[in-house]
Amino acid sequence: MKKQIIYIILNIVTTLVVAMFFSCNDSYKEVQKIGISENEPIGVNYNINLKYTDSGRVSANLISAKSLDYSNRDFPYQKFVEGVTLHIYDKDNKKSTVIAKEAYIYADTDLVDLQDSVVITTHDNRVLKTDQLFYDQKREWLYTNKAVSFITDGDIINGNGFDSNSKFTNAEVLEVTGIIALEE
Numbered sequence: 001m002k003k004q005i006i007y008i009i010l011n012i013v014t015t016l017v018v019a020m021f022f023s024c025n026d027s028y029k030e031v032q033k034i035g036i037s038e039n040e041p042i043g044v045n046y047n048i049n050l051k052y053t054d055s056g057r058v059s060a061n062l063i064s065a066k067s068l069d070y071s072n073r074d075f076p077y078q079k080f081v082e083g084v085t086l087h088i089y090d091k092d093n094k095k096s097t098v099i100a101k102e103a104y105i106y107a108d109t110d111l112v113d114l115q116d117s118v119v120i121t122t123h124d125n126r127v128l129k130t131d132q133l134f135y136d137q138k139r140e141w142l143y144t145n146k147a148v149s150f151i152t153d154g155d156i157i158n159g160n161g162f163d164s165n166s167k168f169t170n171a172e173v174l175e176v177t178g179i180i181a182l183e184e
Contacts, residue, residue, distance in 0.1 A: 043068075045069070048065075080102060083099070102116050113132070146161075159175045
């Protein structure tokens with residue numbers, strides 16, 4: 001009889017141990033999310049003034065009143081909700097400025113999405129205006145399919161779309177309309 005009770009207890013213990021092993025999973029990310037709503041940012045930053053340096057020289061200065069950090073999402077991003085201003089300095093310390101009312105920076109794709117009253121003013125006074133502009137940080141490429149206005153050397157070029165490298169050396173306005181000065 002004692003052997004039978006020991007055998008039953010051993011079977012119960014074995015069953016419980018096996019059940020515990022099969023019920024365990026890697027839930028570290030789930031534990032991190034406890035107390036955080038899926039729709040809420042994991043952090044909020046105010047009065048941002050970031051300076052990027054390269055070899056001891058300031059190469060960019062990002063200024064914004066407020067940003068929201070959504071790095072807890074499956075597709076992480078940072079959102080600048082109260083406007084963003086970015087000053088970019090070249091090797092000769094010439095400044096170009098990017099202004100937008102809203103911006104998104106997607107960490108996994110290195111894509112920056114500038115939205116609402118986007119204005120880029122280059123150090124040589126070329127101005128690009130549009131409602132949305134994407135910047136691919138890996139390729140250093142700017143593009144949009146929205147309406148644009150590009151002012152350069154007295155020319156006002158309007159169109160529906162824009163492609164350029166980050167230095168504007170091969171800027172192209174798509175579906176062009178506007179006033180362009182021609183030499184005879």
